[in-house]
Amino acid sequence: MKLVLSPEQQQLREAVRAFLCTAAPLPKVREGYDPQVYARLNGELGLSGLIVPEEYGGAGAGLAELAVALEETGAALLPGPFLATVFATVAVTRLGPAPDKELLTGIAEGRITATLARPDADADITYDGTAVHGTLAQVLSGMEADVLVVPALGADGVVMAAVELAAPGVTRTALETLDITRGQARVVLEGAPARVLGSPPESGVGDRLCVALAAEQLGVLRASLDAIVAYAKIRVAFGRYIGSYQGVKHKLADMHCKLEQAESIVRYAAWAADESPEELPEAAALAQAYVGRACFEVARDHLLLHGGIGFTWEHDAHLFYKRAKADEVLLGPPRLHRARLANLLEL
Known part of the structure; x- marks a missing residue:
């Protein structure tokens, strides 16, 4: 088991972090998805092809490397379809040998x-053999994505189909979401042309999605804690830095403990996905059962410790709070993952 980043993974983290600091700083996040930033993210760093096999033009990296990148995009609250594309890539790469x-x-x-x-x-x-029909109430980044990968019931059973979202027969409606940095859409498919990608994978996709999301949540958690620690060192109340008050120090210590546990859980889950698939179901369930809730609690407390300024629209605290809550329920609330973990452990 490897819970410490390798030198190559550390270099990847530093490269992604440096890029996002200049190309997608927090003030720019409020402007929403920028296709030019996404193009540079892929052109200069190749992040979209990180886990794509080398024979298809990707880097052929594992989920451990992907988790490093997602932690940084989460910390930067990167808008747009990067996480959605990761989800689709995970599913497509698990569709068999071809x-x-x-x-x-x-x-x-x-x-x-x-x-x-x-x-x-x-x-x-x-x-029906050429087109798909039906309605999807919520599709992550449904307005920005080019292709929808969707399971559909055909004459011979369920198949994974690819639908061009700009094609005839597709109607997309943007939804009003809690997280303003990453949208969702209602997608209606009325005879939309589709091609079959293969049969749905028997297992593994859902677990890998849980690990990928947990990696992003780890980044949100870390950035929230870093922000409030920095603020506690400069904010003065009643003649003292607020970081010197026992109540604040204890809260920050609790938040740091959650970060340490979350990081270990994510690193273990990513390692299991790459090296020990038999351990992945329990690791993935644990990741979403713990990290999702821990991320939200740290983002919530970081907002509260900022005091009145944290509640204003001008401050970034609410952006982290909303991303944390949206991520917490994206793949189902933590209670569902706790129940699954208990079943896997026969508790």
Whole structure:
């Protein structure tokens, strides 16, 4: 088991962090998705192709490297379809020995952004041999993505289909979401042209999505803690820095403990995905059961410790708070993952 980043992973982290600091600083986050930043993210760093196999133009890296990148994009609150594209890539690369070359190559080159219909989506999507029909109530980055990867019921069972979201027969409606840095859309498919990518993977996709999301949540958690620690060193109340008050110090210590535990859990889960698949189900369930809630609690407390200024629209605290809450329930609330973990452990 490896819980410490390798030198190569540290270099990746530093490169992504440096890029995001200059290309997508927090003030720019409020402007929303910038396709030019996304293009540079892929053109200069190749992040969209990080886990795409080398034969399709990607880097062929593992989930451990992807987790490093997602931690940084989470800390920067990167807007746009990067996480959604990661979800779609995870699903497509698990479709068997010969996944869809056209889609993976386009993702690796940064030409295609994609999204994945939620595995637990309450939708009846059907495939008639050439087109898909049905409605998806919530699609992550549905307005920005180019391709939707969706399970659909065909004549011979469920298949994974790819739908061009700009094609005829597709209607997208932007939803009003809690997290203003990353949108969702209602997608109606009325005879939308589709191509079959393969049969749904038997296992592993949902667990890898949980690990990927937990990595982003770890970044949000870390950035929230860094922000309030920095503020506690300069904010003066009643003639003292607020960081000198026992109540604040204890709260910051508790937040740091949550960060340390979350980091270990994410590192372990990413390692399991790459090196020990038999341990992945429990590791992934633990990641979402713990990290999602810990991320929200730290983001919440970081907002509260900022005092009145933290509640204003001008401050960044509410951006972290909302991303943390949206991520916490993106793949189901923590209680569902706790229940799954208990079942896996036969408790």
